[in-house]
Amino acid sequence: MYRKNMKKILVTGATGQIGSELTLELRKKFGGENVVAAGRRRKPNEMLLATGPFIYLDATDKSSLEKVVEEYDVDTIYHLAAVLSAAGEENPQNAWRINMESLYNVLEVAREKGLTRVFWPSSIAVFGPEAPRVKTPQNTVLIPRTIYGVSKVAGELLCNYYFLRYNVDVRSVRYPGIISSETLPGGGTTDYAVEIFYEAIRRKRYTCFLRADTVLPMMYMPDCINAALTLMEADPSKIRCRTSYNVAAVSFSPAELAAEIKKYIPDFVCEYKPDFRQQIADSWPMSIDDTAAREDWGWSPKYDLASIVKDMIEKLTRRLAEGLL
Numbered sequence: 113m114y115r116k117n118m119k120k121i122l123v124t125g126a127t128g129q130i131g132s133e134l135t136l137e138l139r140k141k142f143g144g145e146n147v148v149a150a151g152r153r154r155k156p157n158e159m160l161l162a163t164g165p166f167i168y169l170d171a172t173d174k175s176s177l178e179k180v181v182e183e184y185d186v187d188t189i190y191h192l193a194a195v196l197s198a199a200g201e202e203n204p205q206n207a208w209r210i211n212m213e214s215l216y217n218v219l220e221v222a223r224e225k226g227l228t229r230v231f232w233p234s235s236i237a238v239f240g241p242e243a244p245r246v247k248t249p250q251n252t253v254l255i256p257r258t259i260y261g262v263s264k265v266a267g268e269l270l271c272n273y274y275f276l277r278y279n280v281d282v283r284s285v286r287y288p289g290i291i292s293s294e295t296l297p298g299g300g301t302t303d304y305a306v307e308i309f310y311e312a313i314r315r316k317r318y319t320c321f322l323r324a325d326t327v328l329p330m331m332y333m334p335d336c337i338n339a340a341l342t343l344m345e346a347d348p349s350k351i352r353c354r355t356s357y358n359v360a361a362v363s364f365s366p367a368e369l370a371a372e373i374k375k376y377i378p379d380f381v382c383e384y385k386p387d388f389r390q391q392i393a394d395s396w397p398m399s400i401d402d403t404a405a406r407e408d409w410g411w412s413p414k415y416d417l418a419s420i421v422k423d424m425i426e427k428l429t430r431r432l433a434e435g436l437l
């Protein structure tokens with residue numbers, strides 16, 4: 113894969129839940145030096161620092177973004193920096209500003225400098241209660257109730273516009289809740305599905321902020337990364353959707369997840385105290401129709417609920433034994 117004069121990949125939000133693992137995967141594939149990790153955390157984890165360049169970057173500042181793209185000869189951006197759904201409701205003005213200004217800057221820089229490719233994640237949060245909640249179709253009514261969802265719908269339309277108007281090769285998937293063992297998510301409605309593992313292993317108790325029967329679409333990190341890499345490698349002629357592709361893996365409720373965890377930790381107790389995030393979850397799909405992604409670029413997830421739980425418990429138990437949890 114590595115070519116001598118290869119240009120560089122920039123990952124914004126590289127210290128976040130997806131960014132921290134995607135950056136390492138890209139570095140394995142393309143060489144550490146060729147993948148610039150950018151974030152706003154002053155102290156990123158050691159793996160990020162040890163495997164390639166790390167820079168501080170606020171993507172809402174266009175001139176800083178331009179400088180980084182020039183300095184490192186960047187030709188591909190994975191733009192992951194964003195404020196998620198629950199955090200967004202706490203400060204909607206800030207969420208709109210960060211999510212929209214940074215995406216606009218990335219698309220503008222891609223246009224001006226003729227970048228090769230851009231990846232930007234959208235979310236199941238683009239859907240609202242008016243959309244069918246079971247097997248939610250690729251093309252349906254998008255009337256989200258969160259500012260995060262509003263920014264994702266606007267972002268999808270902006271990406272599509274930049275493709276049609278300026279031929280910017282921007283690609284996107286609508287991620288469901290992402291479960292991962294390395295970096296905690298921050299500020300999302302689906303975060304319970306990660307927190308529950310840490311608490312089950314450490315304390316054998318968890319208080320879930322959603323009702324026991326709240327079914328949401330979810331995905332394990334290896335599938336999440338695979339979606340981004342497969343889509344980015346696909347031949348441009350295969351990408352028929354330039355807003356964002358539905359991608360699905362599994363759907364389950366907190367009660368179903370807790371029951372699966374109990375198979376490994378029999379005395380685990382899960383309690384339920386729904387808060388404001390319940391309303392957000394109730395406005396989102398329960399399952400997703402991802403036929404278009406499967407047909408166009410061969411999307412296919414590998415992990416189901418049982419294999420996610422097995423892998424998470426193994427990984428986190430090991431980290432606890434090593435004193436790293």
Ligand code: SER
Binds near residue numbers: 196236237260290
């Ligand atoms: N996991 C995200 C959230 O809960 C969904 O995009 O905000």
